Amino acid sequence: MAKISVWTVACLAGLMLLLIIIVAVFDWNRLRPWVAEKASEAVQRPVSIEGDLGVDWQWRSGALPWPHITVRNIVAGHPEGYASVQDGDMARIDYLALDINPIPLFSRHVEIPRLEIGDSRIALQRNAQGDNNWAYERKKAREDEEPGWTVDLQSIALRRVEVQMTDEARKLDMLTRFNSLDTGARDGYGMDWESSGTFNDAEITGGGKVGGLLSLREGGTPFPLQGEVSFGETRVAIEGSMTAPRGLASLDVGLKLAGSSLSDLNALFGLALPTTPSYSTEGRLLAMLDGDEDIWRYEDFKGVVGKSDLRGTLEYRVREPRPLLSGELASDLLRFRDLGPLIGVDSSGEGKGESKKKPDDDGRSQPADKALPVARIGSETWDMMDADVRFEGKRIVRDENLPLDDIQAHVLLKDSVLSFEPLNFGVAGGTLSNTIKVDGQGDVLHADMAMAARGLQLKQLFPGAESMNASFGQLHGDAKLRGSGDSIASLLGSSDGELSLALSRGTISRFLMEAAGLNVANVVFVKLFGDEQVMLECMVADFAVKDGLMRTRAFVLETEDAVVTMEGSVSLKNETLDLDIRPQNKTLRIFTLRSPLYAKGSFKNPDVGVQAVPVAARAGAAVVLGVVATPLAALVPLLNVGTDDENECSALRGDKKTGGGGDGAKAANERPAGTKKANRSPATVHEDPIPH
Structure with missing residues (x-):
């Protein structure tokens, strides 16, 4: 029995030695066509190996040595039928190396403790028709099909890897370079990145750090990200983390944005923002992204445009039938000179009583013989979202001689019905209290307004009156009006x-x-x-x-x-x-x-x-x-x-x-009863004795 055991061990050792010798002396380049064919089937695009394919043995742990595989000059083409937007292949990998644990291979499982990719360039493209080259179709296994091989990739290291992203539909052409950080790096960051290129014809540069690639699979582990991006005179900085990034379940980052004018964002995001003074904002951006009712929240932000300030919290909730914008805002000073263009108000004649007669979006100009504005009030976009925003402001300035103060407003927009409940502010030493409701569901607007003016000082109400050596009274008033139309003139006219x-x-x-x-x-x-x-x-x-x-x-x-x-x-x-x-x-x-x-x-x-x-x-x-x-x-x-x-x-x-x-x-x-009369008798009056 002892002799049998010795011979058995000797045979196994001999076979293992023979296998090692074969692996050591075998020309693995003969397997390049077979490996390339299997790789092409796996990634669903043509793959070729133009360099050497080699296998070395390395002792890591356990009784068996581990194979260390290296591959040089791997080339991957674009998917079949894809019209490339640029010449060249989809990927060229100069160096790829991986270790394989041999023991799990006996149970049809490939365990890769480390994969290293170096000196590589990957081209991700989307053409003008919307077709891309990174699409991958997952094949569903048949019920009667035996379970296939499984792969466990435990770490990835990138060395001088470049990703060229070209999107003709969005006018994006961006080159990003990735390098893995040392495994001992703190704060969970796994690699750094550096980008340069253009987006919507705007030049962009940036850089930062992100977590390790494989941490993307770990839903409960925060994926850290940090970066700064510049385009023109605009600067964007973020720092925070994502959780469950594969489903983009949540985002929590600090966001800083600054630039010389909000109009500079137009090229980047395809907006139509007007020219403004320099601006900056800083806050916490949170997101809960489940694909059905995504929630974006800009929390505790502070922003400045010119000399105007704004702070608070805004939340944008994606829902049916319309998204909802809600929040609470506050300000110490808002100047129409800074923010007027954002709300469609011409502030060029601020404080000078200037009025420019410009056609509205329908080409409707103000007639020379009409005093009430005939410009059309557009409500076409009111059904794009609902809103519930509260605002408190200390001071709003359009005319330096007549600022508004102590502003309180509650803006509601629901199903194309816009209301201000209330819209109160101080002006000219008095107060104006208003409730306004405008129904924009039909072809014309239906508006209801109630206004109460109290204690408006004439001396402050009219420019130049303060220079007069005289005593002025106070103006009070009440108004309740309801009308229909598509302009101020038609609303008042009905x-x-x-x-x-x-x-x-x-x-x-x-x-x-x-x-x-x-x-x-x-x-x-x-x-x-x-x-x-x-x-x-x-x-x-x-x-x-x-x-x-x-x-x-x-x-x-x-x-x-x-x-x-x-x-x-x-x-x-x-x-x-x-x-x-x-x-x-x-x-x-x-x-x-x-x-x-x-x-x-x-x-x-x-x-x-x-x-x-x-x-x-x-x-x-x-x-x-x-x-x-x-x-x-x-x-x-x-x-x-x-x-x-x-x-x-x-x-x-x-x-x-x-x-x-x-x-x-x-x-x-016809008026409500119950009003008290004064007790004093009328003043002495006389008829005019001289007819005219």
């Missing part, structure tokens, strides 16, 4: 609702009217009061709006010496006026007012003059105040907002002694 305005005690003048751009009011003021400054006790106006026609429910302007009432209508649809203006003296101390006036014509070309037929029996100011006192009493809160001063407006202090009735009283009966 609107229904109501509009109320009140102006508290202060000085008014021709200069103030000109500064406000109120052409009609300016002409009327000159005819009533000349060029002098006049102390205004109050002005209160109340309009009902139906199908774009504003009808006066009540209107009174009262100075220290006179009361002016107005009746008639203003057509927002036709931009025409039809107003009857009646002045009355309160005293005989200063001057005597002229006959009643009319205001007709258009907004652009108003016609203001003295009525042709004087009124024979003119009502006194006391009667006028009595008529309008009841409807105007409902507007008392507009004048009393934010002040404890007694109201000096006689029209709002009228009692039953002033009389009243007619259309003004009738209009008042």
